[in-house]
Every structure is written in structure tokens, then in C-alpha cells.
Amino acid sequence: MIEVKDLHKYFGALHVLKGIDLTVQKGEVLSVIGASGSGKSTLLYCINALETIEQGEVIVDGVSVHAKSTDINKLRQNLGMVFQQWNSFPHLTATENVALAPKIVSGKSRQEAREIAVKQLEHVGLGDKLDVYPSALSGGQQQRLAIARALAMEPDYMLFDEATSALDPELVGEVLDTMRLLAEEGMTMICVTHEMGFARDVSDRVAYFHQGMMEEIGPPAQIFGEAQSEQTRKFLANVR
Amino acid sequence: MNATTSFFTGFQFSDLGFLAEAAGRTLLISVISVAAGTVMGCIFGWALQAGRWWIEITLGLVLDAFRSVPLIIQLILFFNFFPLVGLPLNPFFSGAIILSFYTSALVANVARGGIEAVGVPMRRAARSLGMTYWQDMRYVVWPIGLRAVFPSWVGVALSVVKDSALVSVLGYVELLRASQILITRTQEPFIILALAGAFYFALSYPLSQYSARLESRWKS
Numbered sequence: 286m287i288e289v290k291d292l293h294k295y296f297g298a299l300h301v302l303k304g305i306d307l308t309v310q311k312g313e314v315l316s317v318i319g320a321s322g323s324g325k326s327t328l329l330y331c332i333n334a335l336e337t338i339e340q341g342e343v344i345v346d347g348v349s350v351h352a353k354s355t356d357i358n359k360l361r362q363n364l365g366m367v368f369q370q371w372n373s374f375p376h377l378t379a380t381e382n383v384a385l386a387p388k389i390v391s392g393k394s395r396q397e398a399r400e401i402a403v404k405q406l407e408h409v410g411l412g413d414k415l416d417v418y419p420s421a422l423s424g425g426q427q428q429r430l431a432i433a434r435a436l437a438m439e440p441d442y443m444l445f446d447e448a449t450s451a452l453d454p455e456l457v458g459e460v461l462d463t464m465r466l467l468a469e470e471g472m473t474m475i476c477v478t479h480e481m482g483f484a485r486d487v488s489d490r491v492a493y494f495h496q497g498m499m500e501e502i503g504p505p506a507q508i509f510g511e512a513q514s515e516q517t518r519k520f521l522a523n524v525r
Numbered sequence: 526m527n528a529t530t531s532f533f534t535g536f537q538f539s540d541l542g543f544l545a546e547a548a549g550r551t552l553l554i555s556v557i558s559v560a561a562g563t564v565m566g567c568i569f570g571w572a573l574q575a576g577r578w579w580i581e582i583t584l585g586l587v588l589d590a591f592r593s594v595p596l597i598i599q600l601i602l603f604f605n606f607f608p609l610v611g612l613p614l615n616p617f618f619s620g621a622i623i624l625s626f627y628t629s630a631l632v633a634n635v636a637r638g639g640i641e642a643v644g645v646p647m648r649r650a651a652r653s654l655g656m657t658y659w660q661d662m663r664y665v666v667w668p669i670g671l672r673a674v675f676p677s678w679v680g681v682a683l684s685v686v687k688d689s690a691l692v693s694v695l696g697y698v699e700l701l702r703a704s705q706i707l708i709t710r711t712q713e714p715f716i717i718l719a720l721a722g723a724f725y726f727a728l729s730y731p732l733s734q735y736s737a738r739l740e741s742r743w744k745s
Contacts, residue, residue: 359655
């Protein structure tokens with residue numbers, strides 16, 4: 286379970302997150318929507334401590350993420366993250382990209398790490414690209430490689446930060462299909478996304494962020510059908 | 526026999542051995558300086574990139590001094606400073622120390638460029654997998670950054686081989702100093718400088734060839 290309690294985040298004088306309270310249960314898929322600059326990506330970075338926080342608390346499975354005593358490197362293994370830019374390691378093949386963290390972080394043997402890598406690459410549909418370098422892969426394939434790389438640490442949670450925003454339109458589908466597959470397998474996911482179709486069809490709940498606050502959260506039927514908030518309705522009227 | 530022949534003797538085959546020996550000294554002081562300067566430069570470059578603002582300012586100032594004061598002035602000042610405080614250093618050590626610091630100042634900027642070439646998003650991706658700061662440095666930043674700035678580093682190394690000629694002002698008999706000695710004796714500057722140039726080329730060529738091959742292998 287991921288619990289976010291009264292989370293405040295500033296970039297200098299800019300108040301980016303203004304007191305977020307949020308709970309994500311095991312097995313749940315939460316989509317976070319909202320305009321650029323509404324703080325939704327920052328929320329993800331605060332959840333796995335890639336950003337510091339100024340006030341409040343993030344708790345993952347009972348462990349306070351930002352506490353000094355927390356072994357953040359250990360905690361992050363349980364929080365897979367996929368970014369807008371896929372950030373493939375350009376000097377490593379697809380298999381080596383995925384096998385690196387299991388080898389050096391989890392201390393798996395070469396053989397074990399490779400087996401994990403092959404399994405996860407097949408999982409995301411890259412079974413035929415094992416020994417290819419990222420430069421020879423399309424954006425969609427590199428993003429699926431990034432998903433496989435995160436899955437190789439066997440996380441309980443996956444955080445997606447606009448995973449399809451940087452992709453050419455014709456490549457968005459394959460990445461969304463992979464995310465959908467994970468959701469069907471029961472992965473707990475927080476997806477910051479501009480893909481309203483994905484948010485509506487795949488999520489258990491949808492949260493709408495507006496100017497650093499969570500304006501509204503509820504099942505897709507509520508958000509997309511009968512949103513309570515004027516702001517939410519206005520936003521959705523503009524994106525559709 | 527007229528009087529001049531007793532002062533000047535023509536270039537002999539054995540002088541080639543003298544030049545070769547001096548080329549060996551050029552190689553020795555260059556290899557030591559490039560190696561020590563590269564290690565220090567990587568540490569300085571990292572400190573410039575990751576350190577606090579006051580480290581960046583003070584270290585940056587010192588390194589800028591090494592880069593902008595002519596090497597020949599640094600060498601003479603340093604060589605003459607230590608005897609004043611009662612610690613005479615021989616020309617080789619003085620030269621090697623100054624050349625190493627000079628190299629480190631050049632490498633520091635290259636190294637900082639290499640670290641910055643990797644970019645924050647890539648490093649966050651590495652850290653998000655649970656890598657520690659140093660694992661990220663060792664397995665992600667180092668290999669990617671090295672490839673990005675390796676040509677610049679080769680440029681620094683080649684220039685240090687040539688700059689090592691300046692150590693001759695301290696009396697260390699490396700290639701240039703040896704050439705001057707031979708020119709004085711033989712009065713045949715053309716052939717001797719051409720030979721010295723050929724030796725410098727022979728020292729540098731393998732490095733530039735090796736680096737070209739390495740780069741093309743990384744590209745494929």
C-alpha cells in the first residue's frame with residue numbers, strides 16, 4: 286500500500302504540491318491526469334524519493350520513504366519507475382540493460398540475471414531483440430525495454446511518468462498494450478498519463494490534478510461521466 | 526686538420542641512439558604525467574560537478590591558473606621554489622609534478638563534461654532501479670561519459686607529449702634538449718630537428734591510432 290499524507294513540495298518559491306492525501310491499495314491501478322505543471326509528475330518523483338519533500342509523508346508498505354533511517358536504495362527496488370524519456374543504457378545490449386540491476390543491486394549471478402532479463406524481455410514482447418543495442422530499437426521498443434528493466438527488480442509497484450508522451454503516435458499503442466498487460470496481471474500501478482482512453486479503460490480510479498492539488502479522485506465512470514468538480518469537467522471538455 | 530673540426534663533429538649513427546634514449550625519457554615523463562594527471566583530473570572533474578559551490582569556485586580558480594599560466598613559467602617557478610625552502614628537487618620530478626597538475630587541470634574539464642554528458646534523467650533512471658550513487662557512477666556514468674569525451678582526452682594526452690618538451694628548460698635531457706645538444710655539436714639543425722620530429726610522431730601515432738580504433742568499435 287502506498288500512502289501519501291499532506292505532501293507539500295516546493296521548487297524554490299514555487300509551491301508545486303499543496304497538500305496531497307492519497308492511498309493506493311495493492312493491485313490497484315490509479316491514473317493521474319491533469320494539465321502540464323499541475324504537479325502530477327512531481328508526485329511520482331516524491332513517492333520514490335527522487336525528489337525531496339518539504340512537508341508531509343510518503344509511506345510504502347509501512348516504511349516512511351523520506352525518513353533518514355530508510356534504506357532508499359532497497360525501497361526503490363520495490364518501486365519500478367518508467368520515465369517519459371526511456372533512458373536506455375546506450376552502451377549495453379537489451380539483455381544487459383535489463384540484467385544490470387539484478388546483477389549489481391540484487392547480487393544475482395550472471396546466469397540468473399540473464400535468465401531474468403530474457404524472461405522480462407519476452408514478457409514485454411522483445412524476445413527477438415535480446416542482443417540488440419538500444420540505438421537499433423524504436424522509441425516504443427526502448428520504452429518497453431525500460432519497462433522490462435524496471436520489472437527485472439520484481440517490484441510490487443510500478444510508477445509510470447507519462448510513459449507514452451515522447452513517442453511518435455504510431456508507437457504509443459504497443460507501450461499502452463504492455464501497460465495494460467501488467468494491469469491485467471495484477472500489478473499495482475500509478476500512471477501519470479495524457480492518454481484518456483487508457484485512464485478510462487484500465488484504471489480502477491482516476492485522479493485529476495489541478496495547480497498542485499488533487500481536485501477530484503474517483504472511478505473512471507465518475508471522472509469521465511459525472512465529474513463533481515467544475516475544474517475537472519472543464520479540463521476534460523478541452524482534452525476531448 | 527683545421528681548427529674548426531676539433532669543435533664540431535658531423536652527425537653520426539651513434540647519435541641516433543642518443544636521440545632514442547632521450548625519446549624514451551620524453552615517453553617516461555609523458556606517461557607518468559598523463560597517468561597521474563588523468564587520475565587527479567577525474568577526481569577534480571567529479572568535485573567540480575558534484576561538489577558544493579565553494580569547491581567549484583576555489584578548485585576552479587586553481588585549475589584555471591594551471592591552464593592559463595604558460596607551462597614554461599610554471600616549470601621554472603616550481604623548480605626554483607623548492608631549493609629556496611631547502612628541498613631541492615631534480616629536474617625530472619619537478620617536471621613530472623608540474624606536468625601532472627597541468628594535465629589534471631585539462632582533464633578536469635573533460636571529466637566534468639563527461640559526467641554532465643550523461644544527464645539527470647539517465648541517472649535518475651539508474652537510481653530508480655535501486656543503484657547507489659557509486660553504482661550509478663561506476664556502471665552508467667563512467668562508461669557513457671567516457672565514450673562521450675574520450676576523443677577530447679586523447680587530444681589532451683597528445684598535447685602533453687608535445688608540451689613535455691618544455692621540461693628541457695630545467696635541464697632534463699628529453700628529446701628536445703637532446704636535439705639541442707646535438708645541434709650545438711654538429712651544426713646540422715635541419716636533419717636533427719627532422720629526426721626529433723619523427724620521434725615525437727612515433728610516440729604519438731600509436732595512441733591516436735589506438736583511440737581511433739576504439740572509437741569505431743564503440744560506434745558499431
